[in-house]
Structures are given as C-alpha cells and as structure tokens.
Amino acid sequence: MTSTEGPAQPAGRTRDAARTRAEILAVATREFARLGYAGARVDEIAARTRTTKRMIYYYFGGKEQLFTAVLERAYSRIREAEQLLDVEHLDPVAAVRRLAELTFDHHEAHPDFIRLVSIENIHEAEHIAASAELSRISSPAINVLTRILDTGRESGLFTADVDAVDLHAMISSFCFFRIANRHTFGALFGRDLVAAGQREHYRTMLGDMIIAYLTADRAA
Amino acid sequence: MTSTEGPAQPAGRTRDAARTRAEILAVATREFARLGYAGARVDEIAARTRTTKRMIYYYFGGKEQLFTAVLERAYSRIREAEQLLDVEHLDPVAAVRRLAELTFDHHEAHPDFIRLVSIENIHEAEHIAASAELSRISSPAINVLTRILDTGRESGLFTADVDAVDLHAMISSFCFFRIANRHTFGALFGRDLVAAGQREHYRTMLGDMIIAYLTADRAA
DNA sequence: CCGTTAATGTACGGACTGGTTAGTTAGTCA
DNA sequence: TGACTAACTAACCAGTCCGTACATTAACGG
Numbered sequence: 185m186t187s188t189e190g191p192a193q194p195a196g197r198t199r200d201a202a203r204t205r206a207e208i209l210a211v212a213t214r215e216f217a218r219l220g221y222a223g224a225r226v227d228e229i230a231a232r233t234r235t236t237k238r239m240i241y242y243y244f245g246g247k248e249q250l251f252t253a254v255l256e257r258a259y260s261r262i263r264e265a266e267q268l269l270d271v272e273h274l275d276p277v278a279a280v281r282r283l284a285e286l287t288f289d290h291h292e293a294h295p296d297f298i299r300l301v302s303i304e305n306i307h308e309a310e311h312i313a314a315s316a317e318l319s320r321i322s323s324p325a326i327n328v329l330t331r332i333l334d335t336g337r338e339s340g341l342f343t344a345d346v347d348a349v350d351l352h353a354m355i356s357s358f359c360f361f362r363i364a365n366r367h368t369f370g371a372l373f374g375r376d377l378v379a380a381g382q383r384e385h386y387r388t389m390l391g392d393m394i395i396a397y398l399t400a401d402r403a404a
Numbered sequence: 405m406t407s408t409e410g411p412a413q414p415a416g417r418t419r420d421a422a423r424t425r426a427e428i429l430a431v432a433t434r435e436f437a438r439l440g441y442a443g444a445r446v447d448e449i450a451a452r453t454r455t456t457k458r459m460i461y462y463y464f465g466g467k468e469q470l471f472t473a474v475l476e477r478a479y480s481r482i483r484e485a486e487q488l489l490d491v492e493h494l495d496p497v498a499a500v501r502r503l504a505e506l507t508f509d510h511h512e513a514h515p516d517f518i519r520l521v522s523i524e525n526i527h528e529a530e531h532i533a534a535s536a537e538l539s540r541i542s543s544p545a546i547n548v549l550t551r552i553l554d555t556g557r558e559s560g561l562f563t564a565d566v567d568a569v570d571l572h573a574m575i576s577s578f579c580f581f582r583i584a585n586r587h588t589f590g591a592l593f594g595r596d597l598v599a600a601g602q603r604e605h606y607r608t609m610l611g612d613m614i615i616a617y618l619t620a621d622r623a624a
Numbered sequence: 625c626c627g628t629t630a631a632t633g634t635a636c637g638g639a640c641t642g643g644t645t646a647g648t649t650a651g652t653c654a
Numbered sequence: 655t656g657a658c659t660a661a662c663t664a665a666c667c668a669g670t671c672c673g674t675a676c677a678t679t680a681a682c683g684g
Contacts, residue, residue: 220441220443323593357585365522365576
C-alpha cells in the first residue's frame with residue numbers, strides 16, 4: 185500500500201504510461217485469476233491500482249481486451265521460461281525427466297497462470313483465437329521435446345509411439361491437474377496434492393511415469 | 405420448446421414439484437457449465453425453463469445454493485457410474501487398464517461435468533466444502549483401485565510405490581486435461597485432443613502409461 | 625513560456641442482476 | 655364443497671457493472 189518503487193513521489197503522481205499499463209496488467213492478472221472473467225470487476229481492478237478505471241479503457245479498450253492482454257503476458261512468460269531450457273546435453277532419459285520436472289516446477293510456481301488457462305478454457309479459448317500474438321507462436325518446449333524424442337528413439341531407448349505434442353500433453357496433464365484441481369480433489373479425497381511434504385513424491389512420480397511409458401517393453 | 409413429456413397439457417401447466425425442480429436443475433447445469441458461476445444468469449436460467457425465476461428461489465434458495473445442488477447431482481451421477489464398475493474378476497493389469505478406460509470414457513461423455521469441476525476449482529471448492537452431502541462421501545473407484553493394487557502387488561506384477569488415491573489422480577489428470585484444456589491446447593498446438601479419429605490413440609496411450617508405470621522395472 | 629498532446633481524473637448513464645413482495649391458482653382432504 | 659396449502663406467476667426494487675462524456679493536468683518541443 186505504500187510506495188514501492190524508486191524515486192518515491194511524496195503523494196504526487198508521475199506520468200508514466202508504461203508503469204501505469206504494467207500495474208493495470210498485474211492487478212488484472214490477479215483479479216481475473218482469482219474470480220474468473222465474469223467474476224472480476226473492472227471497478228475493483230481499477231481500485232486496486234494507483235490509477236483509475238478510465239485508464240483501463242484508455243490503454244486496453246475494455247474488459248475483454250484487458251483479459252486478452254493478461255493472457256498474452258502470462259503465455260509470453262512461460263515461453264520465456266521455456267527458452268531457457270538447457271537439457272539437450274543430457275542423455276534422453278535424463279533430459280525428458282528434467283523437462284518434466286521443469287514443467288512441474290513451473291506449474292507449481294505459477295498457480296495464477298493455471299487458473300487463467302482454466303478460465304480461458306471455460307470460454308473455449310475465444311480470446312486466444314482472437315489474439316494474433318497468441319494463436320501464432322507455439323511452445324519452445326515442443327521443439328526441445330522433438331529433438332530429445334528423436335535421439336531417444338534412434339538409440340533404441342524409447343519405444344513408445346508418441347510425438348512431442350502428445351508427450352507434452354501427457355506431462356502437462358499431471359502438472360496441471362495437480363494445481364488446477366487441488367481444491368476439489370482435496371475436498372473429495374482428503375489429500376492435498378500440493379502439500380509441501382508430498383512435493384518430491386509427486387515430482388518423482390511424474391518422472392517415473394513418463395520414463396516408464398517411453399521405455400516400456402512393448403513386447404509384453 | 406414444445407412440450408416434451410407424456411400427458412402434454414395443451415398449454416396449461418400441471419403442478420409437478422419434482423418435474424419443475426428437475427428441469428431447473430438440468431437447465432442450471434447447462435448454464436453454469438457453459439458460462440461459469442458468475443457468468444450464468446439466474447434470469448436466463450429461469451427463461452430457459454417452463455417456470456419462473458421465483459421458483460428457483462422457492463426450491464433452492466438462491467444462486468449459490470442452486471450451483472451447489474448442480475454440483476451435488478453431477479457428482480452423484482459419476483458415483484453411480486462408478487458403482488457399476490465390475491473389473492475385479494480381471495487380472496490386475498487388465499483391471500487397471502479397464503478402469504482407466506472407463507474413466508477416460510466417462511470424462512469424454514460428460515464434458516459439462518468437467519467444466520463444472522473446473523469452475524468449482526476456480527472457487528476453491530467452497531461449495532463442496534459447504535455441502536454436507538459432497539464433503540462426506542468419497543469415490544467408489546478408490547476402493548476398487550485399492551483392491552486391484554493390492555492384488556497386483558502381492559503377485560509381484562506391480563512395483564510402483566503409489567496408493568489408490570495417487571493412482572486415481574494420475575489416471576484422472578490425463579482424462580481431465582484432455583477434455584478440460586482441449587480448447588487452449590488446440591489453439592496453441594494445433595492439435596484437437598478430442599478428435600474422433602484420435603480417440604483410440606489416446607485411450608491406448610493412457611492405458612499404456614498407467615501400466616508401464618505400475619509394472620516398470622525399478623532396478624533400471 | 626507557450627501551445628500541443630498524451631495521460632489522467634470525475635462523475636454519471638443506462639442496462640442488467642440477484643433477490644423479494646404481493647398476489648394467484650391447482651390440487652387435496654376433511 | 656369449501657378451507658387449506660403447496661406450487662406458481664408477474665412486477666418490481668435496490669444495488670451493481672461496464673462503459674463514456676467531459677474536464678484537467680503533466681510533459682515536451684519549439
């Protein structure tokens with residue numbers, strides 16, 4: 185609630201388009217993630233900002249476009265993280281495990297992102313479809329996975345009949361479910377999938393599952 | 405829009421509490437699943453019913469309780485389906501695969517249920533927590549899984565260190581993700597996880613993954 | 625130091641929304 | 655058959671919500 189950035193104007197407002205825009209985006213991300221698209225209130229987003237509702241319409245045009253901008257930023261962040269992937273020096277088994285673990289960690293570290301994705305799916309991805317930026321680019325992780333799979337298959341280690349996209353779905357489902365559905369799962373089965381003490385258990389479980397699948401003896 | 409049930413009053417309304425209640429519940433399920441809790445409109449639900457908004461408040465008390473009732477019915481249905489599980493005569497491997505496939509089929513057949521669960525998770529399962537009916541009972545599938553796992557482990561077939569709840573999470577994640585996230589996944593990776601032609605591919609993939617995990621050679 | 629414009633704030637409109645009030649009608653049972 | 659109650663309807667209300675018209679001010683180039 186107190187001023188948190190550098191030069192700290194006493195109470196006066198500096199004009200800083202970039203900062204205002206960024207602050208709106210940050211607050212909107214929290215609110216949309218917390219309450220869903222329809223549940224989030226433009227007035228409330230504005231109130232939690234150091235600026236006014238007028239600025240939301242000035243910079244973004246409307247609620248819908250604001251939500252799209254929130255999605256764009258959220259996805260661009262995960263893409264940035266994926267670009268830092270550096271696993272191709274590992275052997276295929278270790279590389280896949282490492283990649284799965286990074287996905288696991290990223291999902292755990294960004295629950296708001298998970299919620300936004302859930303929400304966007306309720307809306308049948310209409311905002312993604314309408315966004316040139318989002319519908320264009322794909323995930324760097326897919327390319328990395330493709331190369332690892334090729335190497336693994338060449339060496340005869342991997343026997344499974346999957347491509348990178350399917351494998352990515354497989355890895356993501358577990359990571360996503362664990363975060364997205366923790367509440368209903370916890371309420372119904374009395375088990376907290378995100379309990380700190382269980383973290384390593386589930387992280388290992390994910391890796392074991394993926395590796396077991398990829399390397400299973402299909403003759404059986 | 406025309407009368408769909410038996411005796412078909414010309415235009416006059418019969419008094420039938422059970423039918424009215426059931427119709428409200430059915431319409432509400434569709435609307436909540438389609439638009440989310442906040443996005444659904446009580447007026448709209450009423451309009452799609454042969455009765456009025458007042459009846460929603462008469463029978464359910466309010467929007468919140470109506471949503472809870474919708475969840476209760478949705479969950480009771482899946483429990484009913486699970487009670488029909490009859491896989492314990494199979495050997496453990498076949499039994500687990502069959503169970504996974506039934507989960508797969510059920511998720512695919514009830515996308516509205518998946519959406520409701522997603523929505524309830526956005527609300528951090530507050531309605532489930534508030535519902536005595538829902539927070540009490542657990543899934544029959546867990547008991548079945550427990551017995552299969554025991555048998556499989558006794559015979560030395562299963563080597564994995566999981567209990568029924570974790571395995572259930574593992575199976576559900578894939579089934580759930582495939583339906584719940586098909587829109588964003590399709591938009592971003594250009595692959596329709598629910599395409600009819602891919603159904604067998606993913607169904608097999610799920611079974612292979614679960615069996616590979618359970619039976620993997622842990623020495624490796 | 626003044627004109628211009630990007631950036632910001634205020635106040636409000638108009639449609640909508642969940643919930644309610646007041647009243648009506650169909651069925652039932654004494 | 656007439657009192658009684660459950661089932662039902664229409665109209666409305668108070669508050670909310672997205673969006674905008676209009677006024678204002680900081681910053682910057684000349």
